[in-house]
Amino acid sequence: MKKITFQYKAFMTGLALLVLAGCNKLVDLKPINEISDADYWKTADQYKLAANEFYTYMITFANVLYDPAPGQPPSPHADIRSDLTASRSPFSNGSNALSVTDANWDNAYTRLRAINYLLAKDSVDIDNPLRPERLLYVAEAKFFRAYIYFDLLQQFGGVPIVTKPLTSGSPELQAPRNSRDEVVDLVIKDLEDAIAVLPLESAITAANKGRISKGAAQAFLGRVALYEGTWQKFRNGDANRYNGLLDKSIAASNAVITSTQYSLFAPAALGDSAQKYMFILEDEKSNPANITKSANKEYILANRYSYTLRQIRNNVTHTLIGGGISKKFADMYLCQDGLPIDKSPLFQGYGMTRSEFQNRDNRMRYTMMIDSNYYWDNENPGSRTNWTGDAADIASSKGRHNAASGTGYQNQKWATERRLNDNEEGYDWPVIRLAEVYLNYAEAVYERNGTISDADLDKSVNLVRNRVNKTMPKLSNSLVSANSLDMRTEIRRERTIELYLEGFRVDDLKRWKTAEIEMPMNVLGVKWSGTRWQTRWVVNGTSPYTVDANGFLIFEGSRTWAQKNYLLPIPTQQRALNPNLDQNPGW
The missing domain is CATH 1.25.40.390 (Serine Threonine Protein Phosphatase 5, Tetratricopeptide repeat)
Incomplete structure (x- = not known):
């Protein structure tokens, strides 16, 4: 054969x-x-x-x-x-x-x-x-x-x-x-x-790269045990059961961390744009430093694609670039002093269309689009020529971004800048990546013990947040105490920001049992009343949507979340075939 x-x-x-x-x-x-x-x-x-x-x-x-x-x-x-x-x-x-x-x-x-x-x-x-x-x-x-x-x-x-x-x-x-x-x-x-x-990643031959490693199985065990441990904890389950699961999560994630088989993608040549270009990394030139996939040691397990051999065949770039983002997510990004916008003197407010992006976590400007900045996609013209930002590069761009649509907050994550036809993107999907393992470890330690040491923060969360924020203060117990922060909130903040658009948010809200609080909230857009948006973004002499009491656009209201929504219903056809299958509560 x-x-x-x-x-x-x-x-x-x-x-x-x-x-x-x-x-x-x-x-x-x-x-x-x-x-x-x-x-x-x-x-x-x-x-x-x-x-x-x-x-x-x-x-x-x-x-x-x-x-x-x-x-x-x-x-x-x-x-x-x-x-x-x-x-x-x-x-x-x-x-x-x-x-x-x-x-x-x-x-x-x-x-x-x-x-x-x-x-x-x-x-x-x-x-x-x-x-x-x-x-x-x-x-x-x-x-x-x-x-x-x-x-x-x-x-x-x-x-x-x-x-x-x-x-x-x-x-x-x-x-x-x-x-x-x-x-x-x-x-x-x-x-x-x-x-x-399973073998260590380093023992997998070049011809078999991409197959499951010991580290992938350990990382996945860390994910599973954290998920179920917190699911049980926040539903008043048996403490012995959920603490045992959290212990498994800590041990499995720590085994990956200490194995030294993987490292965060942070090439010096890409500086604080490293995370942005990791997600659109191809072996063809797809970033300013012409770095290829071989430099990415962060993906522990990936669904692997190639422009020449296996294209994604979804129109990823045009689907994601300019996609709508909620104000809630935009507000989660810290300021460069490591503080939330409601506590930081560095926050510049909402008065101008670009002001809230100033002095913020660098991941914000590389994940979201800023009004009036130049952006590129896969179109011709519209794709990058040399990634230098010089006159020729700008001339090939899509032009200055006009954020006056949707919520006023738009996405750029997963959108390529190199010239190719629609559906031909060839970057890999991170099934499991090291940043998640760090975040799993920190959360499991905190939920198991009710506290987390600065040493454990430094071996996990801080590696993630400081990858592209070299001068931002580390998350520490003293920072939390001095500024009346909540450690659980800060650990969850890092997780939400880092893993955005990677398939975690809905499941996280479910296991934390906070979906009933978070999901019914109105989806808000930019602040319209009393800002530059009020004179810039006008539809028939008024705001594009209803405005709330604080002057923010309400993109979607009347959202609900019932207890039954924590699980999907068992398909009725399956219950007809097997009458012994009981239905999930509320369905």
């Missing part, structure tokens, strides 16, 4: 084809791996080929930046479902309804069928002397089973656990849902089994 290398290659067509049989997605007869069992499942390479398909299950641009992307299922982790963007989504304003079917549920069990099939083949051939060579791919399968079940948990809570291929007569098809604890315990066990086998 011809060997297929992993890097950027198309996955084997025969293994990628899922044959559906009936409506119940717990039963997919004719699994993908059924080539000829008499001839297959013999060598490590055959297990590797089967495991290759699992990498197509990873989250990517279509799952986070759209809801849904064309031809794709709904996107439960999309940031446009949150309180930080101006999207008017039924999932953000609480108007989503009970669903008959859910493609995410269906796809998850289709994928679990494929994963369980590989694991079953390994389990019946344990005496094979060649087995040690294939255990790496068994470990990958366990990672991806954990990955799928965690995704189901975030959406639906407890779900049916299936750990073997089923037939049409399997009793599991009529089984009730397993509890949250049972699902989480399975996820943790699978990850710990995988961690024991």
Whole structure:
């Protein structure tokens, strides 16, 4: 059989084809791996080929930046479902309804069928002397089973656990849902089994770069344990249970941090623009220093793309550049003295269209667009010529940005500046990156102990905030105390700012149990009354939207969030197929 290398290659067509049989997605007869069992499942390479398909299950641009992307299922982790963007989504304003079917549920069990099939083949051939060579791919399968079940948990809570291929007569098809604890315990066990086998990043050969490493599984365990630990803590769960989970999160994240296998992307040549260009990094020139993907050691696990071999095929740049952002998010950025805008003397107020961007966290000006600044995208003209900001570069720009639309706050994250046609972007999606691990560690330590030392802040949060803010004071206990700040709020602030538009915000609000407070808030825009906007941005002699008592534009009001919205409803078709599936509360 011809060997297929992993890097950027198309996955084997025969293994990628899922044959559906009936409506119940717990039963997919004719699994993908059924080539000829008499001839297959013999060598490590055959297990590797089967495991290759699992990498197509990873989250990517279509799952986070759209809801849904064309031809794709709904996107439960999309940031446009949150309180930080101006999207008017039924999932953000609480108007989503009970669903008959859910493609995410269906796809998850289709994928679990494929994963369980590989694991079953390994389990019946344990005496094979060649087995040690294939255990790496068994470990990958366990990672991806954990990955799928965690995704189901975030959406639906407890779900049916299936750990073997089923037939049409399997009793599991009529089984009730397993509890949250049972699902989480399975996820943790699978990850710990995988961690024991998977190699360090440094031990993965060049031909296999992009495959799951020990660090990726440890980082994901840190994410899972933090999620469920805080979910239980803020719902008055059993303290022994949630503290044990937080301990696991701390240990797993710390193992990644101390492994020294990864580092934040911060090339000196890019200065305080490093984070901006990390997200649009390609091997073609895509930044001022012509740095390529090989310099990025921050992505622990990535969904990998290439302009020449595997383009994203979503119109990422035009979707994201100029996209609406809420005032709430803009206000979260600290001033350069490390203080929030309501406490810092450096804050310049809202009077002018550019004033609130002055003296702020550098991530603000590289994530958001500033009125009257020059910007570039992938168009011709409109793309960059030399990244110097000289006359020729400016002449090739889109011109000065006019922010007088939407909320008045616009996004530039994920938008390329190099010339290419729509849908041809080739930057990678960070499934897991080191900055998240640092933030997971800090939050888990604080939630476990009710406090966090300056030393732990310095090995986590401060590395993230000072990556592009070299002179900003570190987050410390003395800074918090001297300025009447709240440490939990500051740790969450860093997480929200750093991981914006990466698929975390909705799930964070749910696990913190603050969605009921944050989500119903009006989505506000710029301050209109008494500012430059009032004379600049006028529609028929008045403001473009209703103005609140403080003079800010109300882009969207009348939002709601019921307790039932913390979980999605179990699809009614699945409950008809299996009457033992109970519905989530409120649905």
